[in-house]
Amino acid sequence: MATVRAFQVSAGPGRIPIEDVWPVVECGRYPAKAVVGEQLPIAATVYREGHEAVGCNVAWSGPAGNRKRRFTRMSLTEPGTDRWHTIIEPDAPGMWRFTIEAWADPYLTWKDAIEKKIAAGQGVTDLVNDLEIGARCLETAAETASRQHRAEILTAVKALRDEREDLSRRVGPALALADLMWQHPVRELVTRSPVYRIWVDRPRALFGAWYEFFPRSEGAVLPTGDAVGPATHGTFATAAKRLPAIARMGFDVVYIPPIHPIGKVNRKGKNNSLVAEPDDVGSPWAIGSDEGGHDAIHPQLGTEDDFRAFVNTARELGMEVAMDLALQCAPDHPWVREHPEWFTTLPDGSIAYAENPPKKYQDIYPLNFDNDPEGIYAEVLRIVRHWIGFGIKAFRVDNPHTKPVNFWYRLITEIKQDHPDVIFLAEAFTRPAMMHGLGKIGFTQSYTYFTWRTAKQEIIDYCHELLGALHYMRPNFWVNTPDILHATLQYGGPPMFKIRAVLASMLCPSWGVYSGYELFEHVARPGAEEYLDNEKYELKPRDWEGAEREGRTLAPYLTRLNEIRRANPALQWMRNLRFHHIDNDALLCWSKRDPRTDNTVLVVCSLDSHNIHWGNTQLTMPELGFDWHERFSVRDEITGATYDWGEYNTVRLDPHHEPAHIFTVHRYR
Numbered sequence: 001m002a003t004v005r006a007f008q009v010s011a012g013p014g015r016i017p018i019e020d021v022w023p024v025v026e027c028g029r030y031p032a033k034a035v036v037g038e039q040l041p042i043a044a045t046v047y048r049e050g051h052e053a054v055g056c057n058v059a060w061s062g063p064a065g066n067r068k069r070r071f072t073r074m075s076l077t078e079p080g081t082d083r084w085h086t087i088i089e090p091d092a093p094g095m096w097r098f099t100i101e102a103w104a105d106p107y108l109t110w111k112d113a114i115e116k117k118i119a120a121g122q123g124v125t126d127l128v129n130d131l132e133i134g135a136r137c138l139e140t141a142a143e144t145a146s147r148q149h150r151a152e153i154l155t156a157v158k159a160l161r162d163e164r165e166d167l168s169r170r171v172g173p174a175l176a177l178a179d180l181m182w183q184h185p186v187r188e189l190v191t192r193s194p195v196y197r198i199w200v201d202r203p204r205a206l207f208g209a210w211y212e213f214f215p216r217s218e219g220a221v222l223p224t225g226d227a228v229g230p231a232t233h234g235t236f237a238t239a240a241k242r243l244p245a246i247a248r249m250g251f252d253v254v255y256i257p258p259i260h261p262i263g264k265v266n267r268k269g270k271n272n273s274l275v276a277e278p279d280d281v282g283s284p285w286a287i288g289s290d291e292g293g294h295d296a297i298h299p300q301l302g303t304e305d306d307f308r309a310f311v312n313t314a315r316e317l318g319m320e321v322a323m324d325l326a327l328q329c330a331p332d333h334p335w336v337r338e339h340p341e342w343f344t345t346l347p348d349g350s351i352a353y354a355e356n357p358p359k360k361y362q363d364i365y366p367l368n369f370d371n372d373p374e375g376i377y378a379e380v381l382r383i384v385r386h387w388i389g390f391g392i393k394a395f396r397v398d399n400p401h402t403k404p405v406n407f408w409y410r411l412i413t414e415i416k417q418d419h420p421d422v423i424f425l426a427e428a429f430t431r432p433a434m435m436h437g438l439g440k441i442g443f444t445q446s447y448t449y450f451t452w453r454t455a456k457q458e459i460i461d462y463c464h465e466l467l468g469a470l471h472y473m474r475p476n477f478w479v480n481t482p483d484i485l486h487a488t489l490q491y492g493g494p495p496m497f498k499i500r501a502v503l504a505s506m507l508c509p510s511w512g513v514y515s516g517y518e519l520f521e522h523v524a525r526p527g528a529e530e531y532l533d534n535e536k537y538e539l540k541p542r543d544w545e546g547a548e549r550e551g552r553t554l555a556p557y558l559t560r561l562n563e564i565r566r567a568n569p570a571l572q573w574m575r576n577l578r579f580h581h582i583d584n585d586a587l588l589c590w591s592k593r594d595p596r597t598d599n600t601v602l603v604v605c606s607l608d609s610h611n612i613h614w615g616n617t618q619l620t621m622p623e624l625g626f627d628w629h630e631r632f633s634v635r636d637e638i639t640g641a642t643y644d645w646g647e648y649n650t651v652r653l654d655p656h657h658e659p660a661h662i663f664t665v666h667r668y669r
Contacts, residue, residue, distance in 0.1 A: 014102070014191030014192070015189045015191045016046065016047075016048045016054055016102040016103065016104065016189060016191040017045075017046070017047060017048070017102075017191075018044055018045070018046055018056075018100050018102050018191060018192075018193045019044065019045040019046075020043075020044060020045045021043070021044045021100055021193055021196060022041070022042070022043040022044070022471070023040070023041075023042070023196075023198070023471035023472075024196050025440050025471065025472045026440060028194060028196050028197070030197075030409075030440050030441060030442070030472065031095065031196075031197035031198055031199040032196070032197070032198045032199070032471040032472060033198070033199055033200075033201070033439075033444075033470075033471060033472055033473075033474065034090055034096075034198050034199075034200050034201075034471075035090075035200060035201045035202065035203050035205050035206040035207075036090060036091060036092060036093055036200060036201070036202060036203055037089065037090075037091070037203060038089065038090070038206065038573065038575075039087045039088075039089055039573075039575070039596075040087065040088050040089065040090065040198070041085060041086075041087055041575070042058045042072075042074070042085065042086050042087065042088055042098065042100075043083060043084065043085045044056065044074070044083075044084055044100045044102075044193070045081075045082050045083055045084070046074075046082060046084050046100070046102040047082040048102075048104065051109075052104055052105075052106075052109045053104070053105040053106075053108035053109040053112060054102060054103065054104060054105060055073070055074075055102070055103055055104075055105040055108065055185055055187070056073075056074045056084050056100055056101060056102040056103070057071050057072055057073045057074055057086075057100075057101050058071075058072050058074060058086055058088060058098050058099070058100055058101075059071050059098065059099050059101055060072070060088055060096060060097065060098035060099075061096065061097055061098075062090065062091075062092050062094065062096050062200075063092065063093075063094025063095050063096065063200075063420075064094070070088075072086050072087075072088055073086065073182065073183065073185075074086040074100075090198065090200040092200065093200050093201055093202050093420045093421060094199075094200060094420050095197055095198075095199055095200075096197070096198040096199075096200050097195050097196065097197055097198070098195070098196055098198065099192050099193050099194065099195045099196065100192070100193040101187075101190055101191070101192050101193075102190075102191045102192075102193075103185075103187035103188060103189055103190045103191065104187070104188040104189045105185055105186070105187070105188075106133075106137045106140075106186050106188055107134075107137050107138070107141070107177075107181045107185060107186055108181075108185075110130070110133055110134045110137055111134075111174075111175060111178065113130065114127065114130050114131075114134065114171060115175070117130065118167065118171070123167060124166075124167050124170075127167070131160045131161070131170060131171070132160075132161070134160050134171070134174050135157045135160040135161055137186055138153050138154075138156055138157045138160070138174060138177070139154075139157055140186050141153055141181065141184065141185075141186050142154055142157070144184075145184065149180060149184070152177070152180070153177065153180075155173055156173035156174040156176070156177055157174075159171075159172070159173045159174065160173075160174055199416070199442075201420075201421075201423070201444055202420075202421045202423075203572075204252065204253070204320075204394075204423060205423050205444045205445065205474065206474060206509050206510065206572070206573070206574065207509040207510060207565075207572040207573075208252040208253050208509075208510050209250060209251045209252050209253070209505070209510075209511055209512070209513075209562050209565065210251065210252070210253040210254075210255050210322070210476065210478075210510065210511070210512035210513070211246050211249070211251040211253070211254055211255065211512070211513055211515070212254075212255045212256070212257075212481070212482075212512065212513070212514045212515060213239075213242065213246070213254070213255075213256065213514075213515035214234075214256070214257055214284070214515070214535055214539075214540070215234055215235070215236055215238075215239035215256055215259065215301060215310070216233055216234045216235075216239075216281065216284075216298075216300070216301060216539060217234055217515075217535060217539050217540045217541060217542070218234045218238050218239040218241070218242045219232070219234035219235060219237075219238020219239060219241065220232050220233060220234045220238075220539040220540075220541040221541060231539045231541060233281065233300045233301075233539065234301075234539070235300065235301055235302045235306065236301050236302040236306040236307055236309065236310040237302060237306060237309070237310075239256075239310060240309065240310050240313045240314075242544070243310075243313055243314055243317055243319070244317060245544065245555075246317075246319065247314075247317035247318060247319055248559065249518075249555055249558050249559045249562060250558070250559055250561075250562025250563055250565075250566065251319060251513075251562065252318075252319055252320070253319060253320055253321075253322050253394060254314050254319050254320070254321050254322065255321075255322040255323075255324070255394075255396050255512070256321065256322070256323065256324065257284040257285070257324050257482075257536075258284040258285055258287055258323075258324045258326050258398075259284070259297055259298055259301055259307065259323070259324075260284070260287045260288065260292065260293065260294055260296055260297065260298060261287070261288060261289040261290075261291035261292045261293070261296055261297075261298050261299070262281065262282040262283065262284060262286055262287070262289060262298060262330065263282065263286040263287070263288055263289050263329075263330020263331060263332050263333065263363055264282075264289050264290075264330075264332055265289075265330060265331040265332040265363075266286075266330070266331055266353075266362045266363040267280060267282040267283075267286065267330075267363055268280075268282060268283050268286070268362075268363050268537055269537065270533065270537050270538045271525065271532070271533060271534060271537060271538075272534065272536075272537055273537075274362065280537070280538065281537070281538060281539060282363070282537070283363060283364075283536050283537055284298075284324075284536070285324075285326050285328065285364065285398060285536070286328075286330040286361075286363040286364050287326060287328060287329055287330055287333060288329050288330045288332060288333025288334060288335065288336075289330060289332045289333070290332060292334065293329070293333050293334045293335060294383045295382075295383050295386050304390075307390060308390055308391070311390060311391045311392070312391070315391070320393060320394060321391075321392060321394070322392070322394035322395065322396050322423070322425070323387055323392050323394070323395055323396070324395070324396050324397075324398055325383075325384065325395040325396070325397045325398065325424075326397075326398035326399070327367055327380060327398075327403060328354065328364045328365065328366050328367065328398070328399075329343075329364070329365045329367070330363055330364065330365070331351070331353075331363070331365060333365070335379075336351065336365060339372070339375065341371045341372050341375075342367050342368060342371060342372055342375070342376055343365050343366075343367065343368055343371075344366070344368045344371075351365050352365070352366070353365055353366075354366045366402065367403070369403060369404050369407055370404075373404075373407070376407075377407065377410065377411065380411060381411060381414065381415075384411070384415055385415075388415075388419055388422065393419070393421055393422050393423060394422070394423040394424075394425070395422070395423070395424050395425065396425045396427055397424055397425060397426055397427060397443070398427055399427060399428065400426045400427070400428050400438055400443065401426075401428040401430040401431075401434045401435070401438065405434075405437055405438065405441055406441075408438065408441055408442065408443070409441040409442055412424055412441070412442035412443065413442060416442070423444040423445065424442070424443050424444045424445075425443070425444065425445040425446070425447070425476060426438045426439070426443040426445065426446045426447065427447050428446065428447060429447060429449070429484075435448075435473070436469060436472070436473055439469065439472045439473030439474070440472045440473070444474065445474045445475070445476045445510060446473050446474065446475060446476065447476060447478060448462075448466065448475045448476065448477060448478075449462060450462070450475070450477040450478065450503075450504065450508070451478060451479070451480070451481075451484050451486050452486065454486070454488050454607065455585075455607070456585050456586070456587075456588050456607060457585075459503070459507075459588060459607075460579050460588075463507060463577060463579070466574075467574070467575065467577060470574055470575060474510070474574070475508055475510070475574070476508065476510040476511065476512055477503070477504035477505075477507060477508040477510070477511045477512070478504070478511070478512040478513070478514070479497075479500045479501055479504050479511070479512070479513055479514075479517060480513070480514045480517050481512075481514050482514055482530075482531065482534060482535055482536050483530050483536075484529060484530065485521075485522065485524050485529055485530055485531050486529060487529070488500065488609075489522050490522050490523075490524050491522075492609040492610075493609055493610070494520050494554070495609035495610075495655035495656055495659050496609035496655075497517065497520055497554055498554070498557055498655075498658075498659050498660070499605060499606060499607065499609055499655065499659045499660065501513070501517075501554070501557065501558060501561060502561065502603070502605050502659070502660040502662065503588075503605060505561045505562070505565060505571075506561075506564075506565075506571065506590075506592075506601070506603045506605075506662060507577065507590065508574065509571065509572050509573060509574050513558065515535075515542070516531075516535075516540070516542065517554065517558075518547075518553050518554040518555045518558055519542060519547055519552070519553060519554075520552070520554065560637075560638060561662075564601075564637045564662055568594075568599050568601050568664065569594040569596070569597045569599050570592040570593050570594040570597075570599045570600055570601045571592055571601055572594075573592065573594065576592045576593055576594065577590060577592055578590060578591050578592070578593075578620065578623040580602075580617060580618065580619045580620055580623070581617065581618040581619075581620075582604065582615045582616065582617045582618070582651075583615055583616045583618075584613055584614065584615035584616075586606060586607050586608040586611070586613045586615075587604060587605070587606055587607070587613055587615040587651070587653065588603075588604070588605050588607060589602075589603070589604045589605075589615075589617055589619075590602075590603055591603070591619075591623060591624055591665075593623065593624060593625055595625065598625065598667075599664075600624050600625060600664070600665035601662065601663065601664055601665070602619075602624065602634060602661075602663040602664075602665055603660060603661065603662050603663070604617070604651050604653065604660065604661045604663075605653075605659065605660035605661075606653040606655050606659045606660065608655065609655045609659065610655065611655070612652065612653065612654045612655075613652070613653050614650065614651070614652050615650070615651050615653075616648065616649070616650050616651075617647075617648065617649045617650075617651065618647060618648060619645075619646075619647050619648075619649070621646075621647055624665055625665075628647060629646075629647075630646065631644060631645065631646045631668065632644075632645055632646070632665055632666060632667055632668060633645070633665075633666040633667075633668060634661075634663035634664070634665055634666070635663060635664050635666065636661050636662065636663055637662045637663070637664055638658055638660070638661075638662055639658060643663075645663075
């Protein structure tokens with residue numbers, strides 16, 4: 001219905017300035033990020049000279065096959081700021097585009113002026129021109145209106161020109177059109193911003209629980225009694241027997257370390273020792289041997305058909321398998337022989353192995369992406385497509401910060417053109433600029449510093465930092481990894497395992513657990529932040545059934561956390577995270593609310609695993625969907641207890657009983 005009188009945009013600012021459009025990544029060089037069904041905020045600063053009213057909208061369209069342009073009116077949420085906002089909700093994966101359109105709004109200009117003049121006591125004789133201006137504006141609106149609306153608008157036009165009626169009856173019908181004219185405005189001097197892009201992923205890119213385990217350890221059996229020799233190596237078939245238990249805990253993604261042949265040259269022994277014993281299995285990240293490279297499967301794990309069966313079993317249980325993409329080689333990888341130019345040759349003629357001084361990785365050769373970038377790119381692209389052919393739609397990328405950023409941009413962009421549902425998780429614990437840069441160029445998710453954020457204020461500050469970067473960097477909170485066993489878990493006892501799981505799963509839509517967490521594994525290599533007898537270098541059979549039988553497992557608690565996450569839409573988003581005041585630095589209070597379902601979750605969690613703590617909350621009630629004076633009911637989803645709450649409340653948390661309240665919020669009827 002809207003009538004457009006276009007204004008030619010010059011190379012400088014348009015007729016109506018449009019500034020600070022959001023979300024935009026690096027001036028539009030890269031697309032912003034969203035997922036299907038996400039309420040994505042759109043904002044821009046729009047203003048013009050004088051007192052005339054302006055309006056703006058976002059025009060947005062989906063990927064190929066879904067190119068219908070949609071128009072969503074933007075609102076000036078805080079008068080005086082000239083900052084306009086709205087929300088869009090993409091409904092399909094792929095590349096979306098949007099532009100901001102700003103325009104002069106003659107109806108609102110007229111409405112504001114005539115209301116002020118009438119309030120000042122001006123009569124019909126003073127407003128002759130104003131009445132005719134309003135009539136002409138509405139006639140323009142009627143030109144493109146629907147039949148029903150046209151009749152309503154023309155009735156108002158007739159009233160404005162009816163000299164027999166008093167002033168209130170003449171202007172009343174036109175003023176009553178305010179809602180209609182908001183939805184179908186007359187737009188003059190239309191100015192458009194550049195077109196910006198948003199890459200929309202499937203929902204799993206934002207919400208999911210990840211579980212990491214080593215297939216070779218599942219089904220492994222240690223020698224007993226008088227038996228001698230190594231543990232039995234697990235296979236995909238034995239590992240598949242572990243999948244139902246993982247599914248019962250509510251995990252969505254099973255991440256497995258590299259499944260390829262492991263190098264035999266310079267193989268590392270147990271606990272990263274330089275000399276391997278004959279029965280040592282080596283690190284899965286030392287990829288490649290005479291048995292094959294990145295497109296091969298370790299013979300002891302099984303065949304390609306066995307791997308397909310493993311992937312299919314996970315899918316039947318409602319999970320998907322994420323593979324490790326580690327672009328590095330053992331000294332006996334086929335690439336070393338076939339493409340020596342892909343590596344760095346030292347002055348003495350040897351190939352440089354990986355180093356992170358003072359750490360040395362003699363069993364790994366890093367690729368040199370500058371020697372033959374096209375050759376390396378073509379081979380990696382082939383490998384990724386190869387595993388996609390097995391039904392793999394998620395890749396955990398090992399150390400992406402040690403490879404060129406432009407390489408990843410090209411690879412991810414090309415893969416997503418044909419497979420928009422593929423997820424790339426960046427395992428990069430490095431400088432903030434690099435971590436943010438990897439998110440900008442296309443990585444779907446990112447590991448974070450969550451593992452090292454343990455104090456109240458640093459958790460709050462870090463989450464606020466992540467909230468400010470959500471349009472390009474999606475966090476995944478891992479409580480532990482094979483490389484990372486934080487001191488809090490080494491010395492915090494079982495309550496700390498609960499605390500860190502609550503923080504990760506309730507703060508962030510995506511969170512991850514490395515196998516053994518549910519058994520409270522906490523013994524570190526002396527002086528290090530990693531596990532003693534690290535599973536990276538040896539088989540690690542675990543007595544899952546015995547732990548469950550004897551009640552020394554956190555599995556039921558992890559199960560309950562994932563059940564709460566699935567049952568509450570508010571926990572499936574990140575933009576809605578809000579912190580609330582509580583007067584004890586050992587306690588953290590936050591909430592998440594989904595206004596579409598009126599679902600709100602409120603969490604109070606202790607950060608101290610040893611001592612009982614009391615605290616007094618001062619809740620920001622509007623963030624919970626209430627006025628400041630209202631009362632509401634909360635139900636603890638862990639214990640089942642219910643309480644009457646308001647803005648001010650007192651809590652007591654005993655970490656040896658329950659270290660956290662996970663409340664669902666309910667209105668009184």
